[in-house]
Amino acid sequence: MGFASPREGSRALDLSAHECSEWPVTGVAESYPAGHVVPSHHHGRAHLLYATEGVMRVQASSGQWLVPPTAAVWLRPNVEHRLVMHTPVRVYGIFVGADAAAGLSLMDGVLHVSALLKTLIAELAQPIAGRCDSRREALLSALFLEELGGQRPLPFHLPWPVDGTVQQVCEALVNDPAHGFSADDWAASLAMSAKTFHRHFRKGTGMTFGRWRQQLRLMSSITTLLGGAPITQVALDSGYESHSAYAAAFKKHFGTPPSRFLSTAYRA
Incomplete structure (x- = not known):
């Protein structure tokens, strides 16, 4: 097909x-x-x-x-x-x-x-x-x-929910990774308790809301990073409060800081 x-x-x-x-x-x-x-x-x-x-x-x-x-x-x-x-x-x-x-x-x-x-x-x-x-x-x-x-595998897996309600949240975050809603805000917008929202989200993705959103933000930031935007701007656009917070999260997930990732990407 x-x-x-x-x-x-x-x-x-x-x-x-x-x-x-x-x-x-x-x-x-x-x-x-x-x-x-x-x-x-x-x-x-x-x-x-x-x-x-x-x-x-x-x-x-x-x-x-x-x-x-x-x-x-x-x-x-x-x-x-x-x-x-x-x-x-x-x-x-x-x-x-x-x-x-x-x-x-x-x-x-x-x-x-x-x-x-x-x-x-x-x-x-x-x-x-x-x-x-x-x-x-x-x-x-x-x-x-x-x-x-000889290519190395990359940690870009992002679990995607089947549940329609959780999908709506995930779609909104993909379209705007820096979306400011907390889990409590999303729960209120969906007319459910925070506890119910967290339960649905974990069941649908296998991850907590906070961890899923962070992984999405890091993965989505790569396009902006490669587009030449300053790392501080990439951090703010991705929902991080500072360059250092973004760099620390990036290094923890990808195993290298964003500056080194950039140099590797352009050299590779």
């Missing part, structure tokens, strides 16, 4: 050429507006989703992830998944044959994308019809698989 294209009136793209390709690695690229949803689908091949710009949420049967432009999501063959675009997004979908994917010790989840891997993704997403140099294709595919296998 193909994924829905806004240029085709949200009809599924025809990906049969990729599913049946003689090449072990092929790819496509598509742009989506903010708010666009690609319905649940799956592919017979393993699948790498990489957005060069914007933030998307990948909801799969094996997990859910909020993905910034520095990272990609890897899904094994036949894993059901759905895409939600929180901003305008340019997405590359790279398909890897089951035999080639079997040689990679990768589980479903978010991976770092190096500068070399970015270049290979863009090259492999060229139309299949224009790819006729078998030696070059074999080399590109081999180098892509080698580089992909």
Whole structure:
């Protein structure tokens, strides 16, 4: 099954050429507006989703992830998944044959994308019809698989609730990570007690409201950070009271301070 294209009136793209390709690695690229949803689908091949710009949420049967432009999501063959675009997004979908994917010790989840891997993704997403140099294709595919296998997993997992009430809160926070409502404020707005709200939120996400919101803020801040905004401004826009509070939380979650993350992202 193909994924829905806004240029085709949200009809599924025809990906049969990729599913049946003689090449072990092929790819496509598509742009989506903010708010666009690609319905649940799956592919017979393993699948790498990489957005060069914007933030998307990948909801799969094996997990859910909020993905910034520095990272990609890897899904094994036949894993059901759905895409939600929180901003305008340019997405590359790279398909890897089951035999080639079997040689990679990768589980479903978010991976770092190096500068070399970015270049290979863009090259492999060229139309299949224009790819006729078998030696070059074999080399590109081999180098892509080698580089992909060396990418490190990233802690970008964000549990997403099924419960509609908790979903409303999560959607509001994704759209405005710095939203000032406390758990008590959200409870009041939903006409429930704070205790009931906390119980619903933990049941829906497996996390406390405070921890979930902090994780969302940190993950969402990466787009602004990479956009060149001063770290202090990123901190304030993300709902933190100071540069130091944001930097400490960022380092605790990602294992590196935002300044070093930036230098690594531009060097990678």
